[in-house]
Amino acid sequence: MQRGKSVKIKEVIGSLCKLLSALGVDSVPGTDTFRRAKFNKGDAVEDLWRLLYSLLSKAVLWGCACQATKKHDIGAQARLVSAVLWQFGYGAPWLAQTRGEDGWGEEVGSRDLLLALGWVISSGSLLETLLGEQAGGLETLTSLPEVSDCWPGVEIPAGTERGAGQCGRGLTGKGEREGDLRRLQWEQGKLRLLWRGLQAAQAERARLLHQVLSSTSGPSDTHPAAGCTGHSKELARSQTDIQVLDIYLDWKLMEPLFWCWMDSVIDTELAEPSPPSHRGAVAMALKSVVVKGARCQGDSGRRGMDELSEMLLLLQVQLKAWQVELINHASPSGIVTSSPEKAKIQERVKLRLCSLTEAYAPRPTNRRHRLRPPEHPTHRPHRPTKHSPSQAGQPIEAQASRLIKELREEEAGLRQEVKRLRRGQREELQELASRLEGVVLIPPLN
Amino acid sequence: MSVVTVQLGQCGNQVGQELFDVISSDTNDAQRYRPSAQGKTYHACSQERFLNEEITGELSARAVLIDMEPKVIAQAMATAAKSGRWKYGDQSFFCQKQGSGNNWANGFCVHGPRHEEAVGDLVRREVERCDRLAGILSLMSVAGGTGSGVGTYVTQCLRDAYPHSFILNQLTWPYGTGEVIVQNYNSVLTLSRLYQCSDAILVHENDAVHRICAQLMNIKHISFSDVNKVIAHQLGSVLQPAHTADTHSQYSRNPMGELLSRLVCHPEYRLLSVCSIPHMSSSSLAYSAFTWPGLLKHLRQMLITSAKMEEGIDWQVRAPPVGQGTAEKLSGFNTSLANLLILRGKDVSSADTCGFLDPALYSPWLPAEGAISTWRSPLPFNKYEKSATLVSNSQSLLKPLDLMVGKAWNMFASRAYVHQYTKFGITEEDFLDSFTCLEQVISSYRHL
Numbered sequence: 022m023q024r025g026k027s028v029k030i031k032e033v034i035g036s037l038c039k040l041l042s043a044l045g046v047d048s049v050p051g052t053d054t055f056r057r058a059k060f061n062k063g064d065a066v067e068d069l070w071r072l073l074y075s076l077l078s079k080a081v082l083w084g085c086a087c088q089a090t091k092k093h094d095i096g097a098q099a100r101l102v103s104a105v106l107w108q109f110g111y112g113a114p115w116l117a118q119t120r121g122e123d124g125w126g127e128e129v130g131s132r133d134l135l136l137a138l139g140w141v142i143s144s145g146s147l148l149e150t151l152l153g154e155q156a157g158g159l160e161t162l163t164s165l166p167e168v169s170d171c172w173p174g175v176e177i178p179a180g181t182e183r184g185a186g187q188c189g190r191g192l193t194g195k196g197e198r199e200g201d202l203r204r205l206q207w208e209q210g211k212l213r214l215l216w217r218g219l220q221a222a223q224a225e226r227a228r229l230l231h232q233v234l235s236s237t238s239g240p241s242d243t244h245p246a247a248g249c250t251g252h253s254k255e256l257a258r259s260q261t262d263i264q265v266l267d268i269y270l271d272w273k274l275m276e277p278l279f280w281c282w283m284d285s286v287i288d289t290e291l292a293e294p295s296p297p298s299h300r301g302a303v304a305m306a307l308k309s310v311v312v313k314g315a316r317c318q319g320d321s322g323r324r325g326m327d328e329l330s331e332m333l334l335l336l337q338v339q340l341k342a343w344q345v346e347l348i349n350h351a352s353p354s355g356i357v358t359s360s361p362e363k364a365k366i367q368e369r370v371k372l373r374l375c376s377l378t379e380a381y382a383p384r385p386t387n388r389r390h391r392l393r394p395p396e397h398p399t400h401r402p403h404r405p406t407k408h409s410p411s412q413a414g415q416p417i418e419a420q421a422s423r424l425i426k427e428l429r430e431e432e433a434g435l436r437q438e439v440k441r442l443r444r445g446q447r448e449e450l451q452e453l454a455s456r457l458e459g460v461v462l463i464p465p466l467n
Numbered sequence: 468m469s470v471v472t473v474q475l476g477q478c479g480n481q482v483g484q485e486l487f488d489v490i491s492s493d494t495n496d497a498q499r500y501r502p503s504a505q506g507k508t509y510h511a512c513s514q515e516r517f518l519n520e521e522i523t524g525e526l527s528a529r530a531v532l533i534d535m536e537p538k539v540i541a542q543a544m545a546t547a548a549k550s551g552r553w554k555y556g557d558q559s560f561f562c563q564k565q566g567s568g569n570n571w572a573n574g575f576c577v578h579g580p581r582h583e584e585a586v587g588d589l590v591r592r593e594v595e596r597c598d599r600l601a602g603i604l605s606l607m608s609v610a611g612g613t614g615s616g617v618g619t620y621v622t623q624c625l626r627d628a629y630p631h632s633f634i635l636n637q638l639t640w641p642y643g644t645g646e647v648i649v650q651n652y653n654s655v656l657t658l659s660r661l662y663q664c665s666d667a668i669l670v671h672e673n674d675a676v677h678r679i680c681a682q683l684m685n686i687k688h689i690s691f692s693d694v695n696k697v698i699a700h701q702l703g704s705v706l707q708p709a710h711t712a713d714t715h716s717q718y719s720r721n722p723m724g725e726l727l728s729r730l731v732c733h734p735e736y737r738l739l740s741v742c743s744i745p746h747m748s749s750s751s752l753a754y755s756a757f758t759w760p761g762l763l764k765h766l767r768q769m770l771i772t773s774a775k776m777e778e779g780i781d782w783q784v785r786a787p788p789v790g791q792g793t794a795e796k797l798s799g800f801n802t803s804l805a806n807l808l809i810l811r812g813k814d815v816s817s818a819d820t821c822g823f824l825d826p827a828l829y830s831p832w833l834p835a836e837g838a839i840s841t842w843r844s845p846l847p848f849n850k851y852e853k854s855a856t857l858v859s860n861s862q863s864l865l866k867p868l869d870l871m872v873g874k875a876w877n878m879f880a881s882r883a884y885v886h887q888y889t890k891f892g893i894t895e896e897d898f899l900d901s902f903t904c905l906e907q908v909i910s911s912y913r914h915l
Contacts, residue, residue: 201832211728215724221724222599228599452883
């Protein structure tokens with residue numbers, strides 16, 4: 022399976038590269054760079070910095086100071102890229118490390134950069150936004166639902182251009198601003214209405230022209246389309262637009278495979294924690310937990326999920342670290358002898374993983390009466406697993422009594438509801454009756 | 468350029484029939500009494516706007532009639548045919564056997580979706596017969612079952628089907644004393660939804676029109692037909708051809724667009740009210756003479772006191788000096804956002820409208836030059852030698868709206884009749900959303 026994937030992966034990455042070039046991103050490297058970066062080869066580093074820089078410069082409006090960055094100053098570009106990634110909340114450990122230092126992080130591996138690239142592409146709808154800008158002339162795209170010009174879900178810190186603009190607005194005279202704003206809205210609405218009027222006029226003209234043409238000229242072909250330069254220009258433009266869209270569709274078909282491959286990059290990263298600056302996979306994973314935790318901007322609902330996956334990741338990393346330790350520190354015969362021990366460890370880990378997954382697994386919530394033990398599930402992993410079968414009877418009993426209690430409560434609630442409804446009905450009947458007897462106010466005419 | 472009229476429910480169909488009657492008689496008069504080129508162009512323009520010429524030479528209204536009961540539609544079609552001047556298209560109506568029973572939810576959630584396709588086809592057929600669709604005018608009551616419930620649903624569908632066309636909703640506001648016990652609920656639900664999908668909501672209050680019939684036209688036993696005639700007169704004077712600021716000496720080809728782009732550019736302010744001057748019985752019409760300064764002076768005072776007729780205006784109310792904040796505005800003064808003045812009749816070019824250019828009449832954020840516009844037509848309208856109509860986007864509907872929302876809220880607080888709506892799928896949240904929407908509208912107008 023791995024083999025089959027790697028044969029196809031060149032195509033997949035090729036389609037991404039093609040799309041990026043079509044979207045006007047400069048210095049897109051060849052597909053081989055990606056493969057080399059997966060194995061953390063040093064020669065891919067520069068290419069990836071360039072790619073990240075040009076991709077981000079498409080996505081972010083630099084302030085004027087940043088524009089002075091020289092085209093070939095890779096160090097400055099790298100610093101800028103790191104800063105932008107940090108601003109937008111990418112919390113990889115190498116970023117945290119290099120931020121404090123003055124250098125631009127020569128020690129950053131190409132795989133780190135590849136992962137960062139994956140993060141950039143997967144954040145929000147960057148590619149779609151760029152596509153919307155590129156092929157803005159196509160009508161279908163203008164009606165695309167919300168092609169936003171900023172990454173959704175990522176708050177831009179107040180230091181950047183947009184934030185500063187918003188801050189400034191709040192400070193000046195409110196009433197006057199509001200009046201101006203209304204005036205602006207009024208004028209805008211007026212323009213919109215005028216535009217609609219023009220559109221109706223145009224439609225009328227087209228209709229009348231068609232009538233004139235169809236009544237004066239026969240079915241002979243007299244279209245003067247060929248010599249018109251405006252038309253050919255328009256044609257060329259829409260053709261390029263269509264080309265870009267084709268490329269984008271190709272990429273969309275390939276995209277799942279690309280992310281599978283990115284997963285494999287992450288796997289490799291976790292399997293061989295190679296960068297010399299990091300002390301070990303466990304330390305790195307731990308750090309990443311800390312960093313992400315500090316900068317977490319996700320909603321609280323997803324936090325639990327994130328914690329779970331991070332914990333799983335940690336456990337996997339620990340497991341792999343043990344494996345590596347075993348391979349390194351034991352003689353070849355030792356591996357054979359320790360295999361039962363290894364199996365035991367693996368079993369233990371598996372059990373813990375199982376209990377963890379169970380504890381965090383989403384439960385069906387559409388039923389009102391959930392059979393759930395009263396204590397918090399997070400304590401379960403710390404309990405010795407072999408005890409759990411013997412304790413099974415007690416919670417179920419407790420649940421039954423609880424269930425009965427809940428049902429009783431519900432019954433009482435329903436009864437009250439019935440009572441309330443009855444009262445409502447009665448009042449309404451009374452009102453109806455009173456209306457029938459009383460004077461109905463009928464307008465004096467008719 | 469043509470306007471497709473959609474007549475919904477009992478009220479909409481009756482008003483629509485009167486409207487076409489006024490328009491066709493006015494158009495005929497123009498041709499008869501002004502055989503000059505002037506009368507001919509007016510006639511041709513009006514005809515293109517509202518009527519189709521069938522192959523047989525008969526004129527049929529560019530209208531679609533929709534009701535859940537056959538009675539009113541049959542009546543309207545018969546009356547139209549009897550006039551001999553115009554008729555409704557033989558196929559351009561849709562009706563059912565069973566009404567909505569004054570239940571808005573029944574109309575909106577059941578009848579509307581069920582007949583969406585049939586109604587859509589009818590409207591599309593009318594639209595396709597226009598060289599240019601100037602806009603869709605839908606006539607309905609705000610409080611009934613079919614008119615408001617189905618009407619709201621149909622308006623939403625029209626908005627989906629014609630996203631770039633102008634949609635103007637004419638709503639007839641019920642009597643304050645009450646025709647239907649749930650009229651305030653229906654009004655809240657209708658208005659809040661129409662506010663989202665219609666371009667403008669033109670409101671006629673039955674109470675105000677009733678007073679016009681009683682005091683100005685001296686009608687002893689006022690029927691719905693009399694009320695509808697007044698509404699049709701006012702609507703007709705807005706919709707008939709006129710020279711606008713953009714077109715100078717030609718009749719506007721884009722009446723609906725120009726009307727809307729003068730009055731309802733801001734999405735928070737979409738309520739329009741109309742008042743006309745003079746109103747009088749046809750018998751006394753021949754013995755009256757009016758001057759433009761007199762008419763405009765009265766109309767201006769009607770605007771700032773938000774009166775709907777010239778009798779009993781409070782002449783004490785004056786525009787506050789410019790530069791005062793909204794908080795110090797005098798009570799009883801009606802601030803406008805934008806006004807459209809339509810003058811029709813003899814010597815119309817001599818009429819001086821500078822009284823409406825006073826910045827004190829308008830909100831501080833929209834300058835008076837952009838807020839007032841004038842349309843003129845040298846031809847008399849509907850037998851009135853001189854007449855002036857004012858379409859106003861102002862605070863004048865604030866009071867009735869606030870009252871209506873307040874009454875509906877009181878009923879809703881005790882959950883009275885809410886189950887009649889929930890059983891058709893209008894939830895309490897829907898009610899709350901509607902209340903929120905209208906409270907926002909009220910607040911916007913209050914702080915104008």
